[in-house]
Each structure stands twice: as structure tokens, then as C-alpha cells.
Amino acid sequence: MSSTKSSLTALTLGAIGVVYGDIGTSVLYAMKEVFGSGHVPFTPDNVYGILSIFFWTLTTIVSLKYVVLVLRADNHGEGGLVAMLALASQSVKDQPQLRKVLLMVGIFGTCLFYGDGVITPAISVLSAVEGLEIISPTFKKSVIPLTLIILFVLFWVQKRGTAGIGRFFGPITLVWFLAIAALGLLHIVQRPEILLAISPHYALSFIWHNPGTTFIILGAVVLCVTGAEALYADMGHFGKKPIRLAWFSVVMPCLTLNYFGQGALLLAEPEAVKNPFYMMTPDWALLPMVGLATMATVIASQALISGAFSVTKQVIQLGYLPRLQVLHTSETDTGQIYMPFVNWSLFAAIVLAVLMFKSSSNLAAAYGIAVCTDMLITTVLTFFVIRHAWKLPLVLCIGATGFFLLVDLAFWASNMFKLLDGGWFPLMLGAVIFTFMLTWHDGRRLLNASLRSDALKLTDFLEAVFVAPPTRVTGTAVFLTAEVGTVPNALLHNLKHNKVLHQRNLFVTVQNLEIPRMPVAQRLEVTDLGSDCWQVIVNYGFKDNPDLPSALANIGDSGDRLDPMMTSYFLSRDIVIPTIGGGMSTWREKLFAQMHHNASGAAAFLNLPTNAVVELGSKIEI
Template sequence: MSSASNLDRDPKKIAGLAIGAIGVVYGDIGTSPLYTLKECFNHADLTLSAFNVLGILSLIFWGLMLVVSLKYVVFILRADNRGEGGVLSLMALALRSAQPGSRKYAIIVGLGLFGAALFYGDSMITPAVSVLSALEGIGVISHQLDAYIIPVTIIVLIALFMVQAKGTASIGKLFGPIMLIWFGVLAALGIWNIIKSPDVLAAMNPIHAVHFFASEPGLAFVLLGAVVLSLTGAEALYADMGHFGRPAIRYAWFMLVLPALVLNYFGQGALLLHSPEAIKNPFFLMAPSWALAPLVVLATCATVIASQAVISGAYSMTSQAVQLGFCPRMEIQHTSENEIGQIYIPQINWFLLVSVILLVLAFRTSSNLAAAYGFAVTCTMVITTLLAFIVLGRGASTVKRVLIWFVLLFLLVIDFAFFSANLLKLHEGGWFPLLIGLIVFALLTTWKFGRKLLSERMHDGELPLEGFVEALESSPPQRVEGTAIFMTASSDSVPHALLHNLKHNKVLHERVVFMTILTTDIPYVAARERVVVRKLGESFCQIIATYGFKEEASVPAILAQVELLQPELEFDAMQTSYFLSRETIVEAKYPAMSWWRRNLFTIMSRNAARATNFFKIPPNRVVEMGMQVEM
């Protein structure tokens, strides 16, 4: 069960979780000062005047206050799915207000899946831009080291992905303390430079942002595409709510992360006011020369932690997509005996590694990568706000609902402003996360549609379960010893594997069990609600097991729970056989899928993890019955 569900009001527990949240949740947004202000001035040909510096700082400050603090920390964290957050959890909540098959249902699914698909593009760009921007500090120490930036970046990234299989349990204990030091250094560097130019604090007044927009509205709008870099990682506040709980995430943000970020941005602004030449790398030039090397090392550690968080998020997102039926089964390895959320998916890991290395080699600098960074973030921000309209207003009084919608509408305008500004960067690199998002969206929707169509095709030829059982018991075929468990997706019809077994083997086991495993739209299902056992006849029974979309099904665990509920149903491992259907897709005379979707679905089906591994079924006790399905 998630930390959020067990969280009480114990200050010590909240403090411990807050430190963990600082290490995991805030890694991405915590490393944004490395490149944000530099990109704001590189993004457009801006003079380093006090007017421009204060205007951009004001935009960054109010972006943090309105988008992160108000939208995510205050409002979006309220939309929890039994303590869990993230775009798929929000989608599951929103779907409760729509009828399956309706246009509203399709729109909600489309929004949620596209938001999840964009996350994979973000998972590729974040490690590349974060580690590269940290190691670019080497060039501040000496330009003779510039040639080593990309090779060292690739070595760090390879090492990061190589250790994923060992899990983050031991490394994770270091995340919180390291990031505490990181945010402390951010604040200290900011204060040190603000003391030299305290007038930079005037940027807290929103009038500077207003005047900046009024003087150059076109330029200011374009600059929003760079200002949004200060907000990257905001979605992690919501996605990781289940790990740390709402109070811990809020306390960590307001007590440490927000003040440290604001102080550092303002410190960089103060530096630029009296040393405009520092724009080449204002973050590292805030520090005295003796501190540069340690700061590069600390920044590299912080960016690796930020990358680790988004990589783990990709594993979690994939696992949820598998459980919700939008992705083929994959090999999911647990890397911790105590934490169910710590998983490793080899296919995703190596796919991300290759993609990240190619990104570094193609874009070569953090400035080039920054152009690709904002699109996925801003598009997901818009999707989250749209889904929040459906979820947060539900069940509230009319007055409260109107107030919530008014605030969300105001925030949606801001989200659209950032998103529109990032559309201008599509040709500079924004096309990459969009391309990845579209590819992943096509994969997710193709798999969901293909499985739905496959289920309908198989259901067309199925027989009703109850009448069939009665007929078999009244005139049974040859019975053999042992128990046969037929895995089936339908709980009211006869499994095809049973029909094929009777047709070809002409025997029936002395005890027959039909097992159906379902996934619901909540993250976790209580153990007492997990299993339902129904007696269908003297020698037939049905087991229906329900799991949440953040849980993994285990057939041995289900059978163990059945034995506790009904001791007479004892399952001898050596006397139990499992029967599964294995479908082969062939082209129908009148295809229901386009050729590219059918071929894509066939490839995905062929490469899906075997059901025996996914459901933890003993492989030496499995019989697979093949069948062809026209689509």
C-alpha cells in the first residue's frame, strides 16, 4: 500500500517523507536553475538591461507561484486516486463520470494516454539536458576541457542506466541528503549574490512582468518558451504523491524547495545586473573560483538524481499502462523486497539509454536540448488541467464548483500561453517529444483497440458457461486425476482452451477451475476484496481475482488466498495444470483494422511477455492451446 494511505499526522513521519520527497520528487525542478536563466537570454536577442533582467525574473517567480504552488501543490494534489497521482490516475478518476463507448469517454482516454505518451519523450530529454548542463560547468573551469564534456556525459549516462537493474533501494537513501545539500547550496549562492545587488528583489512585484509584456509583447510571448524551463518537473509533484503523501510534498515545497529556487534565480539575476558577461553560464559563475570544481561534482550528482527519478517514473508509467490494458505484457523485475513501487523493466531501460545517447550526440549542448524540452511539459500541463475540470468539480456544491472552475480556467489560460510559446520551438527540437508522444500514443491505442477487437472476435464463438458446465457434468467425458485451471478473460463464457482440450484430448480433469484476473481503475485493492470464488457444479468452480492498476497479479498468491478462504479447495502444485490460449492473428476477408495497425498489433503480440512469466505461473505446469483469429 502507498505511503499516502498510511500517512498520519505524526510530524516526524511527515518530516522523513519530506526529505525523501526532496530527493525524488524535486530533482528535476531543482536542477532547472542550471540552464533556465541562461536560455531566457539565449532564446532571444535580449540586452542585459535591468529592465529585462527584472522582467524575466518576475515571470519566473510568478510562474513558480501560480503554476507550481497554486495549481499543482494546492489544487491538483487534491485529485488523488486513493492516495495515488499522475496523469493515468487522473484519467481513471475522470472516466468514472463517463459512459464507456461515449464520446466523452473517448476524449478522456485520448487526453490521458497522450499525456502519458509525452512522458516518455520527457524521460529521454531530462537525463540528457540535466547531465549535459551540469558537466558544461567543466568549460567554466577551463575551455581546454570542452572536448571532454560530451564523452563524460555519455559515460555518466551509461553508468546510470547500467545500475538500474540493481534497483534504487541503497542509492535512494543518499538521494534525500544529497538534494538537501544541493538546495542549501542553491540558497547560499543566491543569498551571496543578492547581498551585492539587493535591488533585484523588486522582481517579486508582478508589475515588472506586466511592464515587460507591455513593452515587447511579441518577444515576451516567445520568451515564455524558455521561462517554462523553470517549471519542468512540476508534474512529478502529482505523479509521486502516492510514494510520499500530500503533506510531505507540500511541506518540502514551501519550506525548502521554493525558497531555494527563488533565491538562486534572484542571485543569478543580481550577478547579471553587475556582471553582464556572466550570461555565458550564470549559475556556475555565481560561485567563487575555488568552489567551481566541487559545484560541478555536486551539480552532476543532482542531475543524476533528477534523471533517476524520471527513469523510475517511466518504469512506473509502463507498469500502469500494462495493468490498464494499454500496453503488452513486459518483463517487470522487482528490485526491493520491501517497496512494491521499486521496479525495473529491461526493455524500457535499454530503449531510454539508446535514445538519450542519440539525443546527446545529435543536439550536443544543453541549449540545443532546451529547445526540445518545453513542449512535452507544457502539453502535459494543459492535459492535467483539462482533466482536473472533470475531477475536482465533481461532488462539490454549486458555489464551490464555480470557484474551482474559475481558478482552473485562469490556470488553463496560463498553461495555454506556455504551450503556445513552445509551439514556436517545434522546428528547433520541439518536434522530438511530439514525435515520441505520437509514436507511443499510436502504440498504446493500437494495443487497446486490438485487444478489444480480439476479445470480441473470440467472444463471438464462445458458449455460455453455466449451461455448458451442467451438460458436462450430466454426461462427462473421460475424467483424469488432478486439477485443471483455465485462464480466461471472460467470466461468463467457456474458455477456448477448454473446448480445444475436449476436442483434441477428449478428457476432463477431475476438478476444473476457471480463473479470471481483472484490473480495476483504483491503484490498490484490499486483500479481503481481492478474490471471489463461485461454485459452478460438483467439480467446477470459478475464481475471479481483482487487482489495482499499480499492482501485479500472481496466480500462486491467488491460489494461496483461495485455500485460506475455502480450505477444501486445496491445490497440489504437482497435480495442477494450467491451460492458456495462444492466439495467432491472421488477416480477415474484411479487415476491421487498417493494415499498419494490424501489423503493429501482431508485432506487439508476438513480443509480449509470456503469460506464464507475467502471472508467475509455474512454466512446467502449463499447456498452451493455439488458435487463429481473423482481424
């Protein structure tokens, strides 16, 4: 019992560090942006109204929607937009057109995650470092260079893995939450009447008297729920209970105290509106608070970077991106990976964002559209999961998701006002990535269709070969083929040039399914083709780490297992030739050909031993 409690405590502490780092740093800029927008006249009534809106936004979107409802929609214990997408698409697999639409919507939402992944580290670190301007205006020129240095160091250490420093994330973030709660209390004690703003009637009164202003400022209010999507995305790492416990016992109380403390300060000192978070900090604590805020924002950014690696790997295995180099940074935790291309592409985009927007206030204009669209997509996918997968009554499904859909739509519509001020930036990033993903998916479909049209049927081919069998050599040959039941090009080349066939031949097709993890007992499907030849299908989930030698080691009886020293892997390295009037527009075919050329080899992705791989090339027109 005690070990269970300690495990729950450790997971809850970990969740505070990884899951809530992002939302925990929103206190740095959310209140500043609402009053700094100039749309809200500075009056005590308006301070009460805005605080009430903040509190009920946190309650509605985070507590009710994500913590209570969305966390229930787990895909075999896993969460996140990719897991939700797989769950929703599986629930409507008997309706192909609807399934296709849901896949497109979900994949677009995944693309917007990258836009969010660029804006969030930029705005978080920049807003933390801007605290130096409160200490002395002379630091103003140092803010952008210092931000870029911090971000460069953060991305540079990724290749070393986060296992060593990861254990400090939870305690540091917990210190951050306790510190912001203490700052809030310091000012609430002086103006305790500010706590009345918890009553929803202040929010409703503000909305009733200022409907137009409310609609406009929702684009800034949404900043208080930055990172809410992380609750669901990180469910597989920590589980539902620690995430819920961390939110209700630590995160929400501390955020509420700090926002209400900022409100109390604004009632006493209206001029503090230019940066209420740092203005509420006593002079002696200003420098330590800037340091602590910087550490908290770096940890929040780290969680997002790790999330980008994880999501990219899942999307690759769902077939929407080419294989990229994946390096494992931990010998014990297979989930800890580093993807150089994703890492430095993300860094380049973040540097561009910092240099273009120059301040957290300008970045706040860019933030919101991407995250609100993702929240909207999550709500839509949740409806299809609870209706089609859980088979709940239609009225209950509409009631459960309809309210959140209206809330999400209000925030989304308000954020569209920020489109020209910077909202176009994450949308542009998302659109570019969506184009890449769609081109890769469609290109692979055309490539497989081309391979199928020229392919020979495996059983007929083997029957013909064994009428006058070639020389058999000792060992096992593993031929990888994209299509089950077709003759791999590598086999044709091997017979043509070497004129031999191995003693044992495995024709292997690797399939990635729309579930997070495939049980080991169900990983292999083996069909005996006779003459020591087998058709093997290897099934992986989108969160599995493909390791073909390990999977194939379970084939055969105990005395007939594969000998690694006597096994060769034959792969086809296809060169794609774009053709005019093919299945896609010419520019997309050329893009696909380039992506295919630059994709990392299947050998590395499937963890094949480099000294046992034979690659044979062929040209294919699409």
C-alpha cells in the same frame, strides 16, 4: 508523536530527493536560455522583469496549481496522469462519448511523458557537465562523451535496483539545494536591491511594455518549472503533506535565492549571461559544484526513469500496451521494478537526443512542448474531476481551472514557436508511442470480439459435458479466459487431446480496473457452476502487482484450499493472423500481430509457477 515527526521528516527528505530533483536542477539552464535567446535586450529593468516572471511562474504553476489544487485530486491516495485519467474517466462513465475523448486525451498525455523522459535527463546531465567548459575551454570536446558515459552507467545500474543508493538521494539533493541557496545569497548580499523583483509589478510592467517578447520567451521561462508534474505523480509514494512541506520549507526558498542571485550577478557582470549559474560560483568551488550538479542531475534522471517503469506498468494494466518483462529489484518494496525493454529503449532515445542536439541550449529548444501539453491535459482532466466526481458548482470549477488553463495555454502557444527548432522531437516520440498504444488497444478489442464470436457459452457446455462425463483426475485445473462465461480454448484442447477433466476446475478471468489498488476483500468474485467447477473473476487495480496463485489461495474453506503441488494452469497462446478488410488498416493489424507475438507470456506477468503451466496455441483471424 515523536515517531510520527521522524516519519514525516524522513518522507519530506525523500520527497526532496525524488520529487524535486528535476525542478532543482533547472537553475543550471533556465536563466541562461531566457537571456541567451537574444530576444531580451540586456538592461537592469529587464533583469528585474524576468526575475519577477520566474518567481510568479513558480508561484502560480507549482505553488497554486500543483501544490494547492491538483494534489487534492488523488485517486485513492495515488497521483499522476494515469491516476487522474482513471479518476476523470470514472467520473463521466455515464457519458460514453465524453469518456472516450478523455481517455484518448489522457493516454496521449501519458505518451508525451516519455518524450519528456527523454529530453529531461539529456538536458540535465549535459548542462551539469558543461560546467567543465567554464573551468577550461579544453574540456569542450569531452562534454558529450562524458555525458553519454554518465547516462550509460545510470541505465546499466537500473537492473540492480535503487534500494541501496536510494537512501542517499534525499541528503545529496538537500545538500544541492542548500548549496544553490548559499551561492544565491553570496551575490544577493552584494546587490540586495534585486529582492525588489519579488513584487509582481516588475513582471506586469515587463509584460505591458514587451507583450510580443514576453510571449516568445515564455518558451524559455517554462524551463524553471521542469519536473512540476512529478509533484503529483509521486504523491502515492510520499503523501501530500511531505510534498507540500518540502516545497514551501526548502525547495521554493532555495530556488528563489539562486535565481535572484543569478540576477544580482547579471546586474554586476552582464558578460556572465553565457552561463550565469557556473559564473556565480567562486573559482575554488567550481569543480566540486560541477560534481554536485552532476550527482543532482543523475538523481533527477533516476526519478524520471523509475517513473517511466511505473507508468508503463500502469498503462499495461489499463490495456494500452502489451505485457512486458517486469523484474522486481527489492524484496521488501514491491513498487521498485525494472523493465529491461523500457530501460534500454529510453537510453537509446536519450543517446539519439544528445548526439542530435549536442548542447543543453539546443535541447532547451526541444523541451517545453511536451511538458506544456501535459500541464494543459492535467488542467482539463482536473476540471472534469472536480465538476463530475466532486460535484462542485460549475462556476467554482470554471474559476478554479480556467485561470490555470489560460496560463497553460500561454506557455503552450509560446512553445509552439520551438516546433521546428527541436520541439518536433518529443512530439514525434509521443506520436509513435501513441500509435503503438492505440493499435494495441484496438487490436485487443478486435481479438476479443473474434474470440467472442466463436466462443461457446460455458454453462451450456458444462451441462452437455456432464451428461456423459469424461474421466476425472485428481488435482485442480485453472483455465484462464479473457471473457467471463465463455469456454476457454485450452479446455477444448485438453478434452480433445487428453480426454480428461480435473477433479476441480476454475475458469478464471483477470480484470484490471480503473482504480489504483483493489482491496483484498474485493479481489475475488466466485460463482459456483456445479460439479466442482467455478467461475472466478480476479480484480486488480492498475498499481497492483498481479499474483494469481496468491489471489486464488483464498478460495475454498480452510481445509479445502488449493494445493500448489496439485494445481495446473492452462493458458491459450493465441497467434494473430491479420486479414485484409478487417477492423483496422492492414499495417496496423500487422503491427498488432507483431506486438502480440513479442508480448511476454501471461504466466510470467501473473506470477504463475513455471513448472505448473500448460500452454496450448490457437490461430485467430482479426
